Amino acid sequence: MKDNAILVVVARFLIPLMMLFGLYVQFHGEYSPGGGFQAGVLFAAGWILFVFIYGLETGLRIIPERVIYALACLGVLLYGLIGLLGSLLGGHYLDFSVLLPAPRAAQQAGIILVELGVGITVASVVMLFFLLFARRRAEAEAEGLPLVDPLDEDESRREPRP
Amino acid sequence: MTRLVELMPFIVLLPLLAGPVCALLPGRRLPWLLAVAATAGAFIIAATTLAGVMDGTTLRYAFGNWPPPIGIEYRVDAANALVALLITGVATILLPWAAPTVDAEVPERQGVFYALFLIAMAGLLGITLTGDVFNVFVFLEISSLATYGLIAHGRDRRALLAAFRYLIMGTVGATFLLIGIAFLYILTGSLNMVDLAERLPGVSDSRALQVALGFIVVGLAIKLALFPLHHWLPNAYTYAPTLITAFLAATATKVALYVMLRVVFDVFGPAYSFAALPLASALMVLAIAGMFAGSWLAILQENLKRMLAYSSVAQVGYMVLGVSLVSVAGLGAAFLHLFNHGLMKAALFASVGIVAYQAGSVRIQDLQGIGRQMPWTLTAFALAGLSLIGVPPTAGFISKWVLISAALDAGQAWLVVLILITSLMALVYIARVVETAWLRPRPADAPAVNEAAWWLLGPVWLLVAANFYFGLDTRLTLGGATAAAEALAGGALGVGR
Amino acid sequence: MTFLSFFNYWAVIVLMMIGYYCVIVRGNMIKKIIGLGIFQTSVFILFISAGKVIGGSTPVLRDGVEVYSNPLPHVLILTAIVVGIATTALGLALTVRIHEAYGSIDDDAIDAAEAQEPQ
Amino acid sequence: MTPLTAVAIPMIGAVAIALAAHRPRLRDGLCFATPLPLFAAVVMLTSAYVVAGDTRAVTLLEIMPGLEIALAVQPLGLTFALLAATLYIVATPYALGYMKHGGYGNLARFMACYAIALGAAMGIAFAENLLTLYLFYEILSISTYPLVAHTGTDKARSGARTYLALLLVTSVGLMLPAMVAIWMLTGTLAFRPEGIMAGRVDPALGALLLVVLAYGIGKAALMPFHRWLPAAMVAPTPVSALLHAVAVVKAGVFSMLTVALFIFGLDYLRGLATQPLMLYIAVFTMIAASLVALHQDNLKARLAYSTVSQLAYIVTGALLATELSALGGGLHMLMHGFGKITLFFCAGAIYIASGINTVSGMDGLARRMPLTMLAFFVGALCVIGLPPSGGFWSKWYLVSGAYSAGHYLVVGAFVLSTLLNIAYLLPPVTRAFLKPPPDDRASGVNEAPALCLIPLLLTAAGTLVLFVLADPAYHLLTGALS
Amino acid sequence: MLLLFLVVVGLAVVLTRDLLKATMLFAIYSLTIAGLFALLDAGDVALTEAAVGAGISTVLILAVLALTPRFETTKAGHSLPALVIVTITGAALVYASLDLPQFGDPANPVHQHVGPYYIEQTYADMGIPNMVAAVLASYRSIDTMGEAVVILTAGLGVYALLATRPRRRDKGDR
Structure with missing residues (x-):
């Protein structure tokens, strides 16, 4: 789709906007609807759009598969470690109020951090999903597996009924 | 005591956090080492916790320091501490044993495999310890998803199918549970178990409550593989990697049973549960049907893993039968068997795992005369089999004893006959394997098989020894089971024998 | 209790049953997964409608708003949606692999293939 | 030293033998060595009990309140233990000689299981309560299963299957629930001289429990649960000799006696509605088994049915529920043990020396194997109950017990059965001594190897010695009853 | 509608x-x-x-x-047992719905217990206006951590399943 000039232009414009919006949803989650999960999905959607236009290889050049995979784990770990910090600082697990001297600020900091953890995990797992499923087709073709065209409207190619 | 409370949630958190780390580690040995360390740590904490709650105290730990029902709490008494000990204990024994079998069955990406294992275990533990019904759902899904992924690691293509079918059934079960939770929440506004127990009597005339109970029980019965909702189990156990089969067989259904008991006895209260729905008779009928169908199908199987899987269906029947007696004695019997069955099935599946690893087949006809070549493995299998049949001095015998006395105590002498008949059916299918392995000559064209190395045998024998140890020294198991039963229902049912 | 109130519940129940039926009956794996999605989302409606207060508004504090809907069901359902997508993704991955292994994702064909294999 | 030592010695021996599987000399040495300390231990326990009345009771562990694994010395058990330990010494060389001469494989597994079975028998003998007895009872069943199936042929496997199935079905299906019921009703399972059920268990329920327990102790081979005993004859003869003439079956009747005396209590037992019923079933078994034995041409099968019949004597003694009859039962346990093991030893010796295993094939055999046939004759006398063998005394007390209890029908049955004993045990002897040998017999037949011959002569001599020395056994047993 | x-x-x-x-x-x-x-x-x-x-x-x-x-490709597959199961389940739910509280009524238990705490205390406890975020990330944060683990688990599971190279229909041993 790289050849379609209009699409590329639109995408160049749209993708940064989506990512920006993702960041907004991520960090503005305490004030308006939204939070880590939605932000992660948006961010991933931006990347997926990018891949649609520029191809998977280019997409992976920006964020290698290995990094996506590692980030998925690190997001959860970030969440867990923030929780653990609460425990280590004398409170209970996931008790944010002990993170900073002022309990309310501490709560906010904790929420932002764990939401960030969720956001990272969700974004990278969704990217991972997409990348694995999308790549499977190319690999299957390379192996010579029987494939069907998803947009094939020809009813005659239905497998015969038993 | 305060320190113990502080430590208790780490039974879950340790494996839960070790999981993602494990997924990041390269190679084979590092993830394995971390998994062993995390399970062993969880086991130690679980053991200390159980020791601390045996006297009837309850540990409560509020996450984020938000008092329940605002926040979520872990609430541990003898009942869940015993289950947690079983889960972590079995995992701790099996993991060191499993390294070579995992090498053989999961050649690539072992970090992911061990990570899923740790997460599955953490999920089961989370279900066990939590005091919040929605948290049960979340952790149930954690363990389930990890389990589907683990089963799909099996080498046979049917493992994929088994995983998919389990995924469908398991998700339907979880959704049923979710519907039940929805009704509970709508009726009371709360999700905390203790809080629910206090508020439910106020709405006990609501028909929605009856339905909520029904949906929760059915949803968990799927996970429990209660007959006739057991269809997912035989294939899942047969084609999953050996470690997973042994671990799941010893723990997964037990956790579902535990939650069911917790909900029925603690949240709804036996007085309500057994009056609102014909639960006692329904459970009893299904338990007996499961005992017979499971045993019978086990006798018919040609595949050793499958045979043991059907045997699990039968054994779940024993536990549910204990529950259906609606007495502290019956509940104690259920808990005791829950623990003991975990030990015996872990030992049986682990020894079958060695056979699969060394001989490359678990079809009974391929095992002719193999006892001569792998004497230690097959002896372990036979001894664990004795425990399954219920011969003294094994843990299985104690289970049977307590179950029979609970049945007599409840005035249901006819149940004793059924229990004993199915025990003898267990004799049939175990004896068939033992006979094939020891008394038939090895066919001349059969491949030569060597006895496994000691580090494969060690943990299996440790499990076998545990079966015998807990058949002689029952202070922990029987004491724990009695304490568990009383913690769950002592107040409501009156303290029995 | 008004008819409308019943109607809400019943419509949700009908939706649930459509999804449930789809899961049980349809032999196609993707169809099963879609059915599961319908089944789950309809349960979500049950939760969310329980949290609604007539005349209330989205539970984000604003000046001049007195009545808020209950935030707790929203939180629960956020979690449940994530669980749902996780299940869907895993189910789809299994479907892909099953298709590669069996050449079909329909129960009939797979059962037939399976019947020929030894235990 | 406690009874635990006696239980532990053969168990340890078994492990050692199993570990020495690949070193034949060491293995044989261990086989020979195991019975000796066992015998010494039992003798020391006996003397401690006889001299000082010391029961050496030891509680190993408490499983549940009122449920203990505990051992203690008591006279009836001592009798059984002495019998088994003594005969184990002679049976070991016999077994080794027989198995090697017969070309059987897997000697280590065989001898290890053999030793475990003996250890289990010791456990039964010294059990302080019913649970302990049950524990070792089951170990005995399971440890003898590989022995019965030893050859691994289809016939052996199906025989072993019948054997294990019947023993476990009865013990798990009947004895276990009866035991749980008694425990729940009385709160204990300990053996008490006056029994534990009187006054605690409703006689109607007690009557039911009697039936359940009488059949639950399947090793006592009460009809119709006697099939396992003939089935077990597929085992090599040393197994039939020590285990199915002594350890296993005597464990059964010992359990029966113990249950009658120390669980039910004789007075309580007499008052039960089903006592006459079970008594007559035992009497029926006695006669019927003798009649079946009469028609068996296979020597071992004939001896097996004879055992069924003789076991019924002892069960009858227990069920008559008088002290005299119980005494007779206890004595018969001892005497029949010596007599029957002699007969089996002889049967085995004849089989490996000549390949003969039928009564009809024994014509003129005494010319080739005079010593063996003489021993057979002595053993037969003992089983029949004629002087100068020890069997005379036990029958005497059984009959007088029945007489004093007023069960004249039972007296008649004893007499009839004795006549039947003569009818099926003496023909092999007369054929061997009086008939000419068939023409086609191989000329090379001679006495069995010394390892087989000497033990059977020893046991034959033992039956005669017991005629003279019955007094100590009598005193020992009366101690159990008073 | x-x-x-x-x-x-x-x-x-x-x-x-x-x-x-x-x-x-x-x-x-x-x-x-x-x-x-x-x-x-x-x-x-x-x-x-x-x-x-x-x-x-x-x-x-x-x-x-x-x-x-x-x-x-599977044939239309409408089975009676399935229909019966679905009908029974649905009937149970309808039966339950008869006793469910009025839709949207502020007097419902849901709005009387626990829920109000969040509405009233969120700002005092954390100083943020979005109660959903507060409940999600702090009051019930262990649930949310579970949620993150669930999605990671699915990611790992899919990764394990699909990161290997596909092969042609293989029977038995893969």
Whole structure:
């Protein structure tokens, strides 16, 4: 789709906007609807759009598969470690109020951090999903597996009924 | 005591956090080492916790320091501490044993495999310890998803199918549970178990409550593989990697049973549960049907893993039968068997795992005369089999004893006959394997098989020894089971024998 | 209790049953997964409608708003949606692999293939 | 030293033998060595009990309140233990000689299981309560299963299957629930001289429990649960000799006696509605088994049915529920043990020396194997109950017990059965001594190897010695009853 | 009315044999539900359902359809036992619904217990206005951590399944 000039232009414009919006949803989650999960999905959607236009290889050049995979784990770990910090600082697990001297600020900091953890995990797992499923087709073709065209409207190619 | 409370949630958190780390580690040995360390740590904490709650105290730990029902709490008494000990204990024994079998069955990406294992275990533990019904759902899904992924690691293509079918059934079960939770929440506004127990009597005339109970029980019965909702189990156990089969067989259904008991006895209260729905008779009928169908199908199987899987269906029947007696004695019997069955099935599946690893087949006809070549493995299998049949001095015998006395105590002498008949059916299918392995000559064209190395045998024998140890020294198991039963229902049912 | 109130519940129940039926009956794996999605989302409606207060508004504090809907069901359902997508993704991955292994994702064909294999 | 030592010695021996599987000399040495300390231990326990009345009771562990694994010395058990330990010494060389001469494989597994079975028998003998007895009872069943199936042929496997199935079905299906019921009703399972059920268990329920327990102790081979005993004859003869003439079956009747005396209590037992019923079933078994034995041409099968019949004597003694009859039962346990093991030893010796295993094939055999046939004759006398063998005394007390209890029908049955004993045990002897040998017999037949011959002569001599020395056994047993 | 529309779409999803159509209809279904959630004051949930149900799910199913047949081959398969099970389940739910509280009534237990705490105390406890975020990330944060683990688990599971190279139909040993 790289050849379609209009699409590329639109995408160049749209993708940064989506990512920006993702960041907004991520960090503005305490004030308006939204939070880590939605932000992660948006961010991933931006990347997926990018891949649609520029191809998977280019997409992976920006964020290698290995990094996506590692980030998925690190997001959860970030969440867990923030929780653990609460425990280590004398409170209970996931008790944010002990993170900073002022309990309310501490709560906010904790929420932002764990939401960030969720956001990272969700974004990278969704990217991972997409990348694995999308790549499977190319690999299957390379192996010579029987494939069907998803947009094939020809009813005659239905497998015969038993 | 305060320190113990502080430590208790780490039974879950340790494996839960070790999981993602494990997924990041390269190679084979590092993830394995971390998994062993995390399970062993969880086991130690679980053991200390159980020791601390045996006297009837309850540990409560509020996450984020938000008092329940605002926040979520872990609430541990003898009942869940015993289950947690079983889960972590079995995992701790099996993991060191499993390294070579995992090498053989999961050649690539072992970090992911061990990570899923740790997460599955953490999920089961989370279900066990939590005091919040929605948290049960979340952790149930954690363990389930990890389990589907683990089963799909099996080498046979049917493992994929088994995983998919389990995924469908398991998700339907979880959704049923979710519907039940929805009704509970709508009726009371709360999700905390203790809080629910206090508020439910106020709405006990609501028909929605009856339905909520029904949906929760059915949803968990799927996970429990209660007959006739057991269809997912035989294939899942047969084609999953050996470690997973042994671990799941010893723990997964037990956790579902535990939650069911917790909900029925603690949240709804036996007085309500057994009056609102014909639960006692329904459970009893299904338990007996499961005992017979499971045993019978086990006798018919040609595949050793499958045979043991059907045997699990039968054994779940024993536990549910204990529950259906609606007495502290019956509940104690259920808990005791829950623990003991975990030990015996872990030992049986682990020894079958060695056979699969060394001989490359678990079809009974391929095992002719193999006892001569792998004497230690097959002896372990036979001894664990004795425990399954219920011969003294094994843990299985104690289970049977307590179950029979609970049945007599409840005035249901006819149940004793059924229990004993199915025990003898267990004799049939175990004896068939033992006979094939020891008394038939090895066919001349059969491949030569060597006895496994000691580090494969060690943990299996440790499990076998545990079966015998807990058949002689029952202070922990029987004491724990009695304490568990009383913690769950002592107040409501009156303290029995 | 008004008819409308019943109607809400019943419509949700009908939706649930459509999804449930789809899961049980349809032999196609993707169809099963879609059915599961319908089944789950309809349960979500049950939760969310329980949290609604007539005349209330989205539970984000604003000046001049007195009545808020209950935030707790929203939180629960956020979690449940994530669980749902996780299940869907895993189910789809299994479907892909099953298709590669069996050449079909329909129960009939797979059962037939399976019947020929030894235990 | 406690009874635990006696239980532990053969168990340890078994492990050692199993570990020495690949070193034949060491293995044989261990086989020979195991019975000796066992015998010494039992003798020391006996003397401690006889001299000082010391029961050496030891509680190993408490499983549940009122449920203990505990051992203690008591006279009836001592009798059984002495019998088994003594005969184990002679049976070991016999077994080794027989198995090697017969070309059987897997000697280590065989001898290890053999030793475990003996250890289990010791456990039964010294059990302080019913649970302990049950524990070792089951170990005995399971440890003898590989022995019965030893050859691994289809016939052996199906025989072993019948054997294990019947023993476990009865013990798990009947004895276990009866035991749980008694425990729940009385709160204990300990053996008490006056029994534990009187006054605690409703006689109607007690009557039911009697039936359940009488059949639950399947090793006592009460009809119709006697099939396992003939089935077990597929085992090599040393197994039939020590285990199915002594350890296993005597464990059964010992359990029966113990249950009658120390669980039910004789007075309580007499008052039960089903006592006459079970008594007559035992009497029926006695006669019927003798009649079946009469028609068996296979020597071992004939001896097996004879055992069924003789076991019924002892069960009858227990069920008559008088002290005299119980005494007779206890004595018969001892005497029949010596007599029957002699007969089996002889049967085995004849089989490996000549390949003969039928009564009809024994014509003129005494010319080739005079010593063996003489021993057979002595053993037969003992089983029949004629002087100068020890069997005379036990029958005497059984009959007088029945007489004093007023069960004249039972007296008649004893007499009839004795006549039947003569009818099926003496023909092999007369054929061997009086008939000419068939023409086609191989000329090379001679006495069995010394390892087989000497033990059977020893046991034959033992039956005669017991005629003279019955007094100590009598005193020992009366101690159990008073 | 929205619900009625949902029922129609749902039925259409079940009945069509063209999986591509079913997927599209399912996306519409999800979007409608998202709208419904928005009407029920659940902004966060609506956003999520739209992103997940109509977005990710659809993309993933489409990606899978690129690998698998588009049409169902199994015969129409309406089985009586299934119908009976579904009817019983549905009847149980209808039976339960008769005793459920009035829709949207502020006097419902849900609005009397626990819920009000969040509404009243969130600002005092944490100083943020979005109660959903507060409950999600602090009051019930262990649930949310579970949620993160769930999605990671699915990621790991899919990774384990699909990161290996595909091979031609292989029987038995893979």
